[in-house]
Amino acid sequence: MEALSIKGMEKSFGTNQVLKGVSLSVDTGEVLAILGPSGSGKSTLLRCCTFLEQMDSGEIRYFGKQALKKEDGVKVSSADEREFRRDFGLVFQDFNLFPHWTVLKNLTDAPIKVQKRDPVKVNAQAKQLLERMNLADKALAYPGELSGGQQQRVAIARALALKPKMLYFDEPTSALDPELTGEILQIIRSLAAEQMTMVIVTHEMEFAAEVADRALFIDNGVVLESGDAKQLIHNPSQERTRQFLNKLRGQN
Helix, strand or coil: CEEEEEEEEEEEECCEEEEEEEEEEEECCCEEEEECCCCCCHHHHHHHHCCCCCCCEEEEEECCEEEEEEECCEEEEECCHHHHHCCEEEECCCCCCCCCCCHHHHHHHHHHHCCCCCHHHHHHHHHHHHHHCCCHHHCCCCHHHCCHHHHHHHHHHHHHHCCCCEEEEECCCCCCCHHHHHHHHHHHHHHHHCCCEEEEECCCHHHHHHHCCEEEEEECCEEEEEEEHHHHHHCCCCHHHHHHHHHHHHHC
């Protein structure tokens, strides 16, 4: 079953068209890596998929249901976005934790207040998630007291606390040094092993080749190439993809 289907997504900021008719799909249990240079539209794509930005035209479907369809900036049809927000979690590159809340409150506030779930069960689940992230002793700490790697693990736990059907990651390691990057990638590996549906924007090419089922290369708002992750990353068919990957490898 398709977890996500995007058709003809377009998005402009003023006269700058960032997405130019992007289409993609992700099956349940699949991991899709989105690759591309800075400014290619990757983060805007994720923000439109999660309703943080409103696309100008196109269609978004979650698990077979139409979430949003727009033509020329006008909603042709729209379901209640709150219903679909329950389907996914989003992990940002800069953590986006609430600094004045404890780690535990960062995990439990939305499940209790937004999802109206039992506080006792939510707290128990949150503590289990923190244990999984090796952060059991940080429940009452504040984000500012944690390292970047610890904050990103809290952000992943917060996304999982909402019991999403799929997860989005927007460059989850870009703010971390190499040692901490390994910690986060290992957590994502474990989620992939559990067949969590994931869409990952990343510059970690070897990691993407290892973990992702499929990869998609986007440049200047257009999908230039998509297919098997290992094939695309190690033997791309498009010259532009090859140039990007070679330049990236040259920096490492």
